[in-house]
Amino acid sequence: MAQNSLERVTSNKLGELEPHGKALESLGQTAGHDAVFQAQATMINQAIEDIGMGKYQWTLFGLAGYGWLCDQLWESSVSNALPEIANEFQPRRSGFLIVALMVGLILGASFWGLGCDLIGRRWAWNLSLLFACVFGLVAAGSNSWVTCCSLIALSGFGIGGNLPVDGTVFLEFLPGTHQYLLEILTVWWAAGQFIAAFASWGLLSHYSCSSDTPAGECRKADNMGWRYLFILMGGLTMIGFCVRFFVFRLYESPKYLVSLGKYEEAIDVLNKVAKYNGVTQSLTVEHLRAAEQNAESTDHRREHFKRAVAHLGPRGWNNIRVLWSTKKLALSFALVMLLWGMIGMANPIYNSLLPIYLQIHGAESGDSSTGTTYRNLLVTIVCSIPGTLLGGYLIGMKRIGRKGTLGFSLLLTGAFLFAFTTARTQGTILAFNCIISFTQYIMWGALYYYTPEVFPTFHRGTAVGLAASFNRVCGLAGTLITTYSGFTNVPLFLGASLWMAAGLLSFVLPFETRNKASL
Template sequence: MSHDNNTNRLDAAGGLQPPSPDLPHKENEDEGTIVDTESLSSDTTARAKQEGIKPAFLAKVEVLNHAIAEIGMGRYQYELFVSGGFGWFADNIWLQGIAIIMPAVANEWRGYPTVRLATLALYVGLIIGATFWGCSCDIIGRRLAWNSTLFIGAVFGIAAGAANNFVTFCAMIACCGFGVGGNMPVDGTMFLEFLPGSHQYLLTLLSVWWAVGQVVASLIAWGFLARWGCETPAAGTFCKKEDNMGWRYTYYTLGAMMLFLWAVRFFVLPVYESPKFLASIGKDHEAVEVIHKMAKRNGKTVELTVDDLYRAAAPHLTADEKLAQENDRSATTKFSTWELVKNSFDNLSADHVTALFSTKRLAWSTTLITFCYAALGLAYPLYNGFLGTYLAQKNAELGNMNLNDTYASYTYQAACGIPGSIVAAFMVDWSRSGRKVAMAVFTLCAGIFLFGLTASRTQVQVNALTSMAAFFENAFYGVLYGYAPELFPTPSRGTGDAICSAASRITGLFAPIIAVYSKAALTPNGPVYASASIFVATACVMLLLPVETRGRTAL
């Protein structure tokens, strides 16, 4: 990136040097040609209108994307992949944590089917958490949610393990869900906004952490519940607490693990605020500072200046906006975290939501992707949310009453989700299929194998079919959670992810209701058949999405 010597640069102390005057044309030093800025401005305006964002922001984000590409993939992004993975890991840890311990909780307290309402409590927390953290990250910023969600989930997860009655257990699980609900919409958004366009496939690969979370939860539960679990008691009786401590030990361990990961994220792998978010709210000098910090962390240098962003945005600004830009460029006032929070909420409005429907293509994309999240949000927990119960009932039908067999089956299928995420990352970037086709194929295959599961007659068939279903489920979720953040522009990305996640969690509320009150739920195959049908239908809808994000750097 070439620049004039008198442009506004960060000096050694981090201050800003005086800017150079605006120029109507800019000389290309490599070719000695003159670039018509009026033509570039017209192109930017047309593209911004299509994407549903302001031309000034599009101009700035293209400069930032160029700087991030110039820095390249390095230490900071790999650290972000690990610490961001903690959030995805935590999300599935607690989703699987409630599913795995369900038989043990039923044995101690309420029995079937009422105990399944604990899943309802978790989803209430997830809905509130996804909405709050996802929307607030477009107002306050990504960093506060990033540093809070793991801690909240850990504390209340441990508290749930110490609950002495079912109502308290449900309350603690709901509070845990409030923290956990912010992980998926916020962590993917943060990671994407630091990635060079050539490495956006890593957002799909991030789902491998989600699969690992399921494996870890399965192994921990298997160890504790098989050793300290109570076998299903006779009808009308319940297990004593001291004979059924396995699920509590499971929750203590999962909560302690989350606390450890939060400490690593907060103290060992600290993050910077997203430069694209900062640019979207006019904090250009802070965005430039972050780019330079990231470059330093990667062992690189970059010549980006505040004046570069100003030059890019200037043709698209009104007189008042230019004055605001000038004031921001010379600002030196530092605010406390609480002052930043209060100042950010001054901008609270519905603009982030309406922006997602500002053009016909964006409105259609937002509507369809939200539908896909909602449909899969019902289908996935309808099967996976009660998989522990399903396997216990299925094993009983096959004459296998051993708890060890049930949790072994659960662990086998969980492990098969890991290669699913890896294959998904390959398919979205290194094959010609792109995001939409890969996502649809994986979803269709998951439905097909679940249909097969309803006809299984042996333990080997059950294990094989649940394992293949897990492979394709983790694959389509990996693509889905990578595609949606790429689809939404930065100013409303968190809100878009929040809407999708909330839709997924809201429909997920119906899974325990169906499991409790549906006649189909009286047999283990009923919810599985319903889940498979939804997967197949959703795969068809995915092909109607109007935007293919493969090869496109996120705005």
């Protein structure tokens, strides 16, 4: 059956090829890659379907998920440790530690996202975690505020590559029947938050200067908690790197290899993955070359290579320009970028200003002890896990799909954030936190799922990296707004409005990718 399907693909006239439906066929043609690559990508998708969801893919699910876990380990740990670090070093503006982390995340998402389209997935997959763990561990020994911020920025540079690279790698080895697992991957994100919160609770509450320590008198010997926390997070990140680099061999993406004309290597990868899963596959180099013969082309390998490296040349950033090559593709890319940016800006504005708003309007202060604070945080994180699982179900539903799941979850998040301003008791505040955590994780899963799926292989890392970078840039802008603006109601309600506006934009995205294997 697999052989017949491959022969059917290679025997079609190029004008009759239908890789995975009209929507993504149009996307593929407008994205700057030709009908030859569409045919070849279809063959590879069929081969991956024949190989099935086996041991190799499940191992990737664990290791790619662990990369997402590390992302949250560091983001949450730096945020949790900020008060203790500021208490020791007494900076003028403690928020600059978060700014440093955000700058590293921005540069990392851009560099590794673009890099995985240039140098391949394997190097970016391994080196991003190595950067994160090395500089994170060194940051634990910081003796000054500037040193700490600089090292955290470098650690963020490594962490910033995990989301775009790991999602791209995982997607390109998934059978179309199991692409929903990219949404479920956000379970690892929640796990990272949980581990960071639990570790912070144990280390920061027992090994930090007391809250009544006079300014400037918090000594390093009395404030080792945040250093222990960074060492623990660095150790966990190092474990992930060692398993990826020394234990599990990640094969280069076969679609990426085909986009460079390396057909023999692509088939070798498919054969090795099939062997790892204990099955066989029937795609051969001759099938891939048949597509070129049908097109009467002999220069595709050279053109594919030029496409991969053209953005480094003096003529400009072709890998980026091609994302604007037609009106429909430009609209898709612009809306995806806008969604990531709006969400990135709304998050820090609302999260920073809401507690102040509630306090001013008479909310109960309740028990503010460290134990109660981290207990409530852990409860909130646990509530996010069902949201991830529900999102994985909703994205496959016929009447909802990717766009519907994303849009409705954003609208619900915005609505509950507006309603949150009425909370006055600690029980109500915790309930709203749990509900919003639930809806946000549906949203994050859908967003991280849709973005790599809607772009073709040899522009996927670039597009996802740019989207993630823009999200961090807007998050940095939101952080600076909350750092310098003081408190007014306007930015608070602006933040909530951005969530709802992003929800409405989701419904006008031009491509729905449900039931379509990625190119």
